[in-house]
Amino acid sequence: MQAGADVKALVTQVCVMPPAEKSDMKERILATADKLFYLQGIRAIGVDTIAAEIGISKRTLYNHFPSKDALIAAYLERRFVAQRPSDKQPAEQILATFDSLERRFAAKDFRGCPFVNAVAELGPQDRAVKKIAVAFKESRRLWFRDRLNELGVANADALATQLVLLVDGSIAQDLVRDDPAMARAAKEAAKVLLRNAGVDVGGDATKAAKGRKQTPQ
Amino acid sequence: MQAGADVKALVTQVCVMPPAEKSDMKERILATADKLFYLQGIRAIGVDTIAAEIGISKRTLYNHFPSKDALIAAYLERRFVAQRPSDKQPAEQILATFDSLERRFAAKDFRGCPFVNAVAELGPQDRAVKKIAVAFKESRRLWFRDRLNELGVANADALATQLVLLVDGSIAQDLVRDDPAMARAAKEAAKVLLRNAGVDVGGDATKAAKGRKQTPQ
DNA sequence: GCTTGATTACACCGACCTGTGTAATCTAGA
DNA sequence: TCTAGATTACACAGGTCGGTGTAATCAAGC
Structure with a gap:
């Protein structure tokens, strides 16, 4: 998969769907997996734990994701957030x-x-x-x-x-x-x-310069 | 445990022992654990795998380390190598x-x-x-x-x-x-x-400076 | 009412995990 | 030779894991 495709998929997912609607089961699973995977580690969290945290059966989780590997992949893809454009310099x-x-x-x-x-x-x-x-x-x-x-x-x-x-x-x-x-x-x-590199970042251009001395070698 | 103590322990371990002698079982276990833990991951490697890799029984491993946690700690302490002194600038x-x-x-x-x-x-x-x-x-x-x-x-x-x-x-x-x-x-x-910071690191001090044009170093 | 699909509870599988208990065997030193 | 310690094989406990099978339940739309 390519970076561009990932970003596009994510933007679609985030922006096209009505925000409050679609409290999709899939999204609930992903959000919970995200929290647990990220905070505790992927290997440390079992699918049972994720299902229990949401209050659904493990079977439902497996109805939405064919395997834990697929859930892991989806978790990482969801983390792939595009940088939002800025008007700052x-x-x-x-x-x-x-x-x-x-x-x-x-x-x-x-x-x-x-x-x-x-x-x-x-x-x-x-x-x-x-x-x-x-x-x-x-x-x-x-x-x-x-x-x-x-x-x-x-x-x-x-x-x-x-x-x-x-x-x-x-x-x-x-x-x-x-x-x-x-x-x-x-x-x-x-x-x-x-x-x-010649970029003006404010402050004194030679502020931190010149440690006391050094011996030319 | 403190950094200083760790380094000292390691230096003792490395320098005091005659190098070729002491193909200690403990050291063999640690060396194998190091290889497997580092390359495949700590959670991915079971104690059975380590014992099998050396060709010893799991019981022997547990005779030298009270638990996998202890083995993990020893693995990391062994990785804590002190920087050897240098005569360079x-x-x-x-x-x-x-x-x-x-x-x-x-x-x-x-x-x-x-x-x-x-x-x-x-x-x-x-x-x-x-x-x-x-x-x-x-x-x-x-x-x-x-x-x-x-x-x-x-x-x-x-x-x-x-x-x-x-x-x-x-x-x-x-x-x-x-x-x-x-x-x-x-x-x-x-x-x-x-x-x-005023350190002479060789090369032109202002070579890479000033945005626009310059030749790659 | 009936159908369809999603969700449920729950048992179960095989694999792997850390850790222990035991009794036999090997080996080096007194 | 006797002894003591290390190592062995091996079984097993108790747990977690990913994943499946099944049959019942629930809700929405026709």
Whole structure:
């Protein structure tokens, strides 16, 4: 499956359906699976647990999903949320990503990146999971790249990669340390990288510069 | 358990014992558990599998470890390898970290950070696992900070945090993408951050600067 | 009323899991 | 040779897991 198709499918799912209507059983199952899978882990949660949490029979769950694997795939696809368009300046949008990250870190139900976690849990053998995880990571990288291109940055592609490293790095660090400050650290690093690429991100361009001394070697 | 104690225990374990001697059963179990846990996942591997892989009975395994949890803890503690001292310049040491990372990414048995994976797999409820994961992450951060202090960098602490973000970010990205270039991207970003802090990392200090035109390095 | 489809309860399967109990066997050292 | 500890095979307990089969129930639309 491709990134574009995933996003399109999701947008259809989210936007076309009347919002309050269709409290579909399938959606209820997915929402519950999402909560439990994400918070407790995919392997840690059995289908019985999900059914019990909703108050339905296991048979009903299996009427909507042919297998747990299918439920896992649907869970990840549902997590593949498209970034909503913004009218802010590209540089602000990029930096706002890290503010949003910090807010999510502070929430006590944050448990890292569901895609990375799924790959870590299910292993590289699970091609389907890996595929959607790659698609998600790449979609975010391309989002950064598009913003950088809007800014006229020359090496937008390489810089976009570096920015996603900061995003995923802060997520991994927060996962083990529970420290939302990781997002701020990532933001500061991002500012340096952007400034170095000629982007005006406000503040003094040489603010953090010049550690005391260093010996030329 | 503390980071310092862990490192000390490990150094004892590794250095004091004659290398070829002591093909201890305990060590054989640990080595096999390490391979299987790391490559396939902790939850995916049962104690029977480990025993069968070595060719011993499950009873023997339980004679050396009181429970699977204890084996998991020992596995992670064994992974807590101390960085060996280097005579290279601090800046080189820092950058060499990313070269080493790239080499490990290229190996086909690389499966991300065992500590992050364990936390992702076992969940935040497992306090013991989380504790050692935090200790490991912090020890690496402190290693960076020490090198930066040797360089006389002013905000060594903040910069060290940013560097570990790049390390963990590249690990997470490589885990899902299988792309060793993530390590190079992290290294380039690290160079920019170091340069911005006044560290001489070789190459033109303003080469990548200023948006528009420049040749790829 | 009747039909159709969704949902229900519930038993059950085979597989795998961690962990234990036991009694026999092997091996190294005094 | 005797002893003590490690290791063995093997059965088994008690549990969870994913998944299925079946027959009853419920609700909506014709």
